[in-house]
Amino acid sequence: MLMKRMIYTTKFISVLVFVALMLAACNKDEWKDDVDALKQPMPTxxxxxxxxxxxxxxxxxxxxxxxxxxxxxxxxxxxxxxxxxxxxxxxxxxxxxxxxxxxxxxxxxxxxxxxxxxxxxxxxxxxxxxxxxxxxxxxxxxxxxxxxxxxxxxxxxxxxxxxxxxxxxxxxxxxxxxxPTADEGVEFRYSLVQTLRTAHGELNPYILYTDVNTYRNASGGEWVYDISFITKAESQGEAMTLDWLTLHEKQYVSLIPKEGHELWTSLEEGKEKKVSTASQVAITDFGGTQKIIDLPITYCPRTVIIRRDMPIAELNANRDDIDYVIDLSAEAAEYGLTADMASHLTRRPTSIDFHGVFIDNFGIDEINTVGEDNTFVLQASPFIPDELTAGFITADADAAIANYILHSFPQYGDPLDKNTFQFLLDMEIRILINGVE
The missing domain is CATH 2.60.40 (Immunoglobulin-like)
Structure with a gap:
């Protein structure tokens, strides 16, 4: 019994010696690192x-x-x-x-x-x-x-x-x-020409529509860019001032011509058929990204006069051809009324009210303004009941008159509510055809 107790005592002493040797092998720095690690707080x-x-x-x-x-x-x-x-x-x-x-x-x-x-x-x-x-x-x-x-x-x-x-x-x-950025989420829409004055004689604001894009995910869900993300609009140009109070509610901004500015004088006095300028418009979103356009601006008068001398021989040769038209598109283009003038608009209803006149065996009984792919044309269909034997001149008072309107409305506006319309072109086109020998 005494012998077993001595053996156990010897083993215990050996373990203590081993532990002491192991502790002696550890330096003070390692002890410190271990203690510091235990003290570090753990995020919860x-x-x-x-x-x-x-x-x-x-x-x-x-x-x-x-x-x-x-x-x-x-x-x-x-x-x-x-x-x-x-x-x-x-x-x-x-x-x-x-x-x-x-x-x-x-x-x-x-x-x-x-x-x-x-x-x-x-x-x-x-x-x-x-x-x-x-x-x-x-x-x-x-x-x-x-x-x-x-x-x-x-x-x-x-x-x-x-x-x-x-x-x-x-x-x-x-x-x-x-x-998306402002440049990606918004599309600018505008006409390439507008009448300078409205039917009431007021200066006609140049309209820049701010249409928003639609996005779709893989399951077919749709999301529409929010126009309220746009927090600022500004423009550069001496002849126009920017009104962007309608941006959020109606989704367009207006560039208003300055009354009496010299740019409009020649047009108002009838010395020019159109006047053009450009105004840089920038819209900025809440993240500071911008969409910028150098907006081309062309104004024409509200009354447009189209004159054309037509050979009597040509008129007589096509007298019985119901498809024959006098194409006046080139003359209309001089006023800015080009084939692509509405190409930057997505909503572009037009209307025309025509009053024909018949003088000296010649008259115009129809006007066409819609060309291929809804482009603008100006074509007059003559009415010649009997062969023309002499030249003729159409007096200003006898002009055939086409009241032409191009209007548009905001992206989510009511196409049947005239209160939402912007009349971009509201004009009187006076057509005078002279017959020459």
Whole structure:
């Protein structure tokens, strides 16, 4: 019995000696590192402050203020990640195949090609003092193409505990969306010519429509660009002033001619058939991106006089041809009434009220203003009951008169409500045909 007790005592002493030798092998620095590691606080949660959702223009950055609990945890770009879930992309055209990288759901963190962390810094109060436990992360939006993206964003922090085991802690969800730039979301629509004066004799504002684009996701859901994203409009040009109070409610801006400006004098006095200028118009969205146009502006008088000398031989040769017309499009173009004058409009109703006159065996009984692909033409159909035997002159008082109107209305305006119309061209076209030998 005594012998066994001596053996156990010897083994216990040997263990103590071994432990002492092992402890002696550890230096003071290693002990300190282990103790410091145990003292480091482990993050238990992330709380996003202030923001409940984020809408950002593509290509711009936004910041999130967040708190890490408990305080004292160091946050860097290296240990903070973005987790984007339920990502849904809307494209300008019906999607056939996504232009963006497929997002894997296999891992806990799903990085998105549309969002990227570009900076992490401590939050500070108004005096510049660091707020313990509060941080600011800067996130840049990005992506190629004209699109909108909606996602659920989580901030995820990576850390390793004292035992060397990696962990992640996540914030609650934050809905985020990327919207197109002003240049991508808005389309400018306008006429290439307008009458300088209205039917009431007032200066006619030059209208620039701001149509918005529609986007569609893979499941067929649609989203329309919100015109309220545009926060400012401005223009450059001496002869016009910009009125953009109608932008949000009616989706157009107006460039108003300055009364008495020298640019309009020659037109008002009948010395010119048209006057042209340009005005740069810029609209800016809440992200600071712009859409800019050098808007071509052409004004013509409200009364347009078209004169044409026609050989009697040609008129007699086509007297019985019901398809024969006198094409006056070239003369109309001198006033800015060109074939493509409405080509930049998507809504372009026209109306014409014609009053023909018959003098000395010659008259015009019909006017056509609609050409191929809805282009503008000016064609007069003559009426010649008997062969012309001598030349003739049509006096100004005997002119055939066509009252021509080109109007448009905002994108979501009522096409039957005249109160929503803008009369771009409201004119009297006077046609005088002379017969020459």
């Amino acid at each position: 949660g992330i709380v996003i402050m202030d923001a409940v959702s984020v809408t950002a223009v593509k290509g711009t950055s936004f910041q999130l203020r967040f708190r890490v609990n408990p305080s004292g945890v160091a946050v860097t770009e290296g240990n903070l990640e973005l987790d984007l879930q339920n990502s849904d992309t809307y494209l300008l055209v019906p999607p056939t195949r996504s232009a963006f990288s497929a997002q894997s759901r296999a891992s806990y963190v799903t990085p998105s090609d549309c969002y990227k962390i570009t900076g992490v810094e401590p939050d500070r109060n108004g005096s510049g003092e660091i707020l313990d436990g509060q941080w600011i992360v800067t996130i840049k939006t990005q992506g190629e193409g004209n699109f909108r993206n909606v996602s659920d964003l989580y901030l995820v922090m990576n850390y390793t505990d004292a035992a060397g085991v990696a962990h992640k802690v996540s914030s609650p969800v934050l809905p985020v969306q990327i919207v």
